[in-house]
Every structure is written in C-alpha cells, then in structure tokens.
Amino acid sequence: xxxxxxxxxxxxxxxxxxxxxxxxxxxxxxxxxxxxxxxxxxxxxxxxxxxxxxxxxxxxxxxxxxxxxxxxxxxxxxxxxxxxxxxxxxxxxxxxxxxxxxxxxxxxxxxxxxxxxxxxxxxxxxxxxxxxxxxxxxxxxxxxxxxxxxxxxxxxxxxxxxxxxxxxxxxxxxxxxxxxxxxxxxxxxxxxxxxxxxxxxxxxxxxxxxxxxxxxxxxxxxxxxxxxxxxxxxxxxxxxxxxxxxxxxxxxxxxxxxxxxxxxxxxxxxxxxxxxxxxxxxxxxxxxxxxxxxxxxxxxxxxxxxxxxxxxxxx
Numbered sequence: 001x002x003x004x005x006x007x008x009x010x011x012x013x014x015x016x017x018x019x020x021x022x023x024x025x026x027x028x029x030x031x032x033x034x035x036x037x038x039x040x041x042x043x044x045x046x047x048x049x050x051x052x053x054x055x056x057x058x059x060x061x062x063x064x065x066x067x068x069x070x071x072x073x074x075x076x077x078x079x080x081x082x083x084x085x086x087x088x089x090x091x092x093x094x095x096x097x098x099x100x101x102x103x104x105x106x107x108x109x110x111x112x113x114x115x116x117x118x119x120x121x122x123x124x125x126x127x128x129x130x131x132x133x134x135x136x137x138x139x140x141x142x143x144x145x146x147x148x149x150x151x152x153x154x155x156x157x158x159x160x161x162x163x164x165x166x167x168x169x170x171x172x173x174x175x176x177x178x179x180x181x182x183x184x185x186x187x188x189x190x191x192x193x194x195x196x197x198x199x200x201x202x203x204x205x206x207x208x209x210x211x212x213x214x215x216x217x218x219x220x221x222x223x224x225x226x227x228x229x230x231x232x233x234x235x236x237x238x239x240x241x242x243x244x245x246x247x248x249x250x251x252x253x254x255x256x257x258x259x260x261x262x263x264x265x266x267x268x269x270x271x272x273x274x275x276x277x278x279x280x281x282x283x284x285x286x287x288x289x290x291x292x293x294x295x296x297x298x299x300x301x302x303x304x305x306x307x308x309x310x311x312x313x314x315x
Contacts, residue, residue, distance in 0.1 A: 037161040038272055038295050042074040043204035043263050045172070045289035048081040048111060056251045056288070058086065064286035066093045068279055069116075072293055076117040076157075078170030078204025080289075087114055096120065100127050104149045106140030113153045113170045113205070123158040125165060130154075130191075132171070132184040145177035150184060152191070162298055167192075167201040173208045173215065181209050185218035192229045192266070200298055203230060203264035206289065210258040211235075219264065230264040233294040237274040247276055247290045261292045268299035 046065050049058030066089075069077060079090075082101060090099050094116065101114025117124070130136040132150040133143040142149045154169045171188060174180040185207075192201050209215040211232070220228050238245075246257030255278065265271060273295040279286070 036297050036300055038297050039076070039159070039166075039202070040072065040074045041202050041204065041263055041294045041296060042069065042072055042077040042277075042291050043080075043170075043206070043261050043293075044069070044077055044291035045080040045206045045261060045287060046082060046086060047287045047289070049083050049086045053251070056285075061284065061286050062086070062089055063093075064281050064284065066090075067281070068277065068286045068291060069094065071279060072277060072291070074116075074118075074293070075121055076115060076168055076202075078168065079112075079114045079116065080170075080172040080206045082112045082114045083110070084112075087112065090114075090116060098124065100124070100155060101153055102129055104131070104140065104151045106138075108139075111172070113151060113172050115153055115155055115168055115170050115204075117155065117157060117168070121159065121161055123160065124155060125158055126156040128154050130187075132173070132180070132187055136187070142180075144180040144183050146174040146180035147176040148174060150174050150180070152188065154191075159298070162300075164298060164301060165199075166298055167195065167199060169201055169203045171203070171205040171207075173206065175208045178214070181207070181213075181215040182218050185209075185215040186223075189219055189223075189228060189230070198268075198301055200266045200269055201230065202266075202269070202294075202296065203262075206261050208260055210260065227267075229266060231267055231271075233263045233265050233271040233296065234259070234274040234276075234292065236271040245276065247292060249278075249285060249288060249290055251285050251288050253278065253280060253285055261289055263292055263294040265294070265296055266299075270297040270299070271295075272297060 087099050096119055097116040098119055099114055099116050101112035102108055103110040103112055130152050131141045133141040135141040140149045152171045156165055156167050158165050173184050220232055244255035245259045246255050247259050247261040248257045275293050277291045277293055
C-alpha cells in the first residue's frame with residue numbers, strides 16, 4: 001500500500017490552526033512521559049441497531065450504551081457496528097464528543113467503524129478511511145475470503161492537554177474470512193509503520209480473532225525479523241492473562257469466551273490500566289460485546305514544536 005497516495009485520497013480535511021493557539025506555551029521539551037496527562041480509551045462493539053434482537057433491540061438498550069460510555073468517561077471511543085441512526089443518537093446524547101465515521105458500503109448506507117472524541121480536549125487535524133482489501137481507496141471493496149467489506153477509520157488528533165498529536169485507528173475485521181483477517185492485520189500494521197517518524201497511535205477494534213490466532217500474531221508478533229510497531233495494552237497489564245477474559249457475551253454476560261476486542265498502542269506509549277468493562281444494568285447488558293478500556297500516556301517527544309506547522313500537517 002502506498003501511504004502517501006492513500007493519505008492524499010482519503011484526506012477529508014486538514015485544518016490550519018497555527019494562528020489560533022498560543023504556541024509559545026508549548027514549553028515541555030524536557031518533560032518525560034510521566035508528566036503527560038493520561039488518555040482514556042475505549043473500544044465498543046455496540047451491536048448493529050437493525051438486528052432483530054427482541055428484548056435486546058437497540059431501542060431497549062441504547063441508553064445503556066450511553067450510560068456505559070459515560071461511566072468510563074473516555075477521551076475517545078472506537079465503535080463498531082454503528083449505523084447512521086445510532087451515530088445520530090451519539091451526537092444527540094453525547095454532545096461533548098464529536099462523532100466521525102462513514103459506512104463501509106459504497107452507497108454510505110451500512111455499518112461504520114466510528115470514532116467519538118472529546119471536544120474539550122482535542123482538535124481534529126486529519127481524518128481518513130481505507131478499506132481492508134486490495135483496493136483500499138475504493139469504498140465498499142473487499143478481497144481474499146472476506147464475506148463483507150471491512151474498513152478502517154482513522155484520525156490524527158491534537159491533544160491540547162499534552163500539546164502534541166497522535167493517531168486513533170478503529171476497525172472491525174471480517175467474521176468469516178480467516179485469510180481476510182490476517183491480511184487486514186498486516187495492512188494496519190503497515191499503515192502504522194509508514195506513519196511519520198515518532199508518530200504515536202492507539203488502535204481500537206473488534207478483530208474477530210483470538211489472542212492465539214494468526215491475525216493476532218500478524219498485528220503484534222515479529223514478522224520478517226521486524227518488531228511490531230504496536231503492543232496489546234491488555235497483555236501489558238495482564239501478562240499472564242486475566243481469566244476469564246472473554247469479550248463476546250451474547251447479551252448473557254458470558255465471560256469465558258475469546259478476547260476478540262483489543263486496544264493496541266505504539267510501543268512508546270505507556271499503558272497504565274487495561275480492563276474489560278462487564279457492567280450490567282439490572283441484569284441487562286448494553287451490547288453483545290463487553291467494551292474494553294485502557295488508560296495510557298503518550299511519550300513526550302524530544303521537542304514540542306512551537307509553531308502550527310506540525311499541527312496542521314498532512315502526515
């Protein structure tokens with residue numbers, strides 16, 4: 001994949017902020033990562049609202065989804081299986097966040113891998129989308145043995161609290177195609193590797209793969225004698241595993257299944273906390289997946305730029 005072509009084609013907008021903020025206040029050149037304010041990240045498969053789920057239909061649990069998000073109070077959330085009307089509900093009930101997403105289908109009618117980010121903390125520098133296929137710039141495309149089009153939505157955010165930028169990357173792998181999942185993991189890994197030097201990224205997603213699977217190794221393991229640019233935040237906090245650690249619960253609260261929802265972070269990012277949110281409300285669950293969460297700290301770069309050049313840059 002040619003990163004420069006993809007970024008150029010998928011760029012929705014770049015906002016030039018140089019004159020709008022007091023850049024002379026970005027004086028933290030010698031601060032270490034422990035001085036940065038933590039980021040609270042969540043990945044949440046909210047279950048598509050068009051499914052015929054009976055008592056667990058979206059209308060009966062949408063407020064539980066909102067409450068679950070509010071309870072953790074994330075700085076950003078990667079959502080999966082989000083339809084337009086669900087995204088609109090987020091915009092209505094969570095006005096303190098901005099929602100970014102588009103359908104995986106060419107006609108823009110269908111599931112999204114949306115991202116919510118906190119308005120009071122972040123500025124959106126760049127947003128983009130690509131499809132997990134051999135034609136990543138073509139909306140609705142699919143390849144290999146994928147049963148459906150699958151995609152990535154990504155943002156480059158400026159963190160006002162820490163005066164630096166980072167990337168949020170959100171995805172949902174195919175539920176049937178084993179080869180598609182492996183190729184998708186490789187695509188995301190390569191996308192991160194091709195970001196500018198010292199870029200930091202947080203990846204959220206429903207990967208439909210277990211932690212002993214080939215897609216997991218393709219994303220996190222050594223390939224071609226090269227170290228992966230990202231690590232599994234949950235594994236950092238729970239190196240021996242946290243049993244049970246299932247994230248798919250089928251609206252039943254089952255904890256013994258596979259951990260298929262992950263939050264990956266760049267190796268330079270410190271993971272402070274990583275958990276599976278098993279919250280229920282009078283025995284009812286907000287989704288058929290448990291959301292997963294992480295509290296992380298960006299690495300402080302050697303130099304914090306004192307102009308708006310980095311903030312408004314494409315890469």
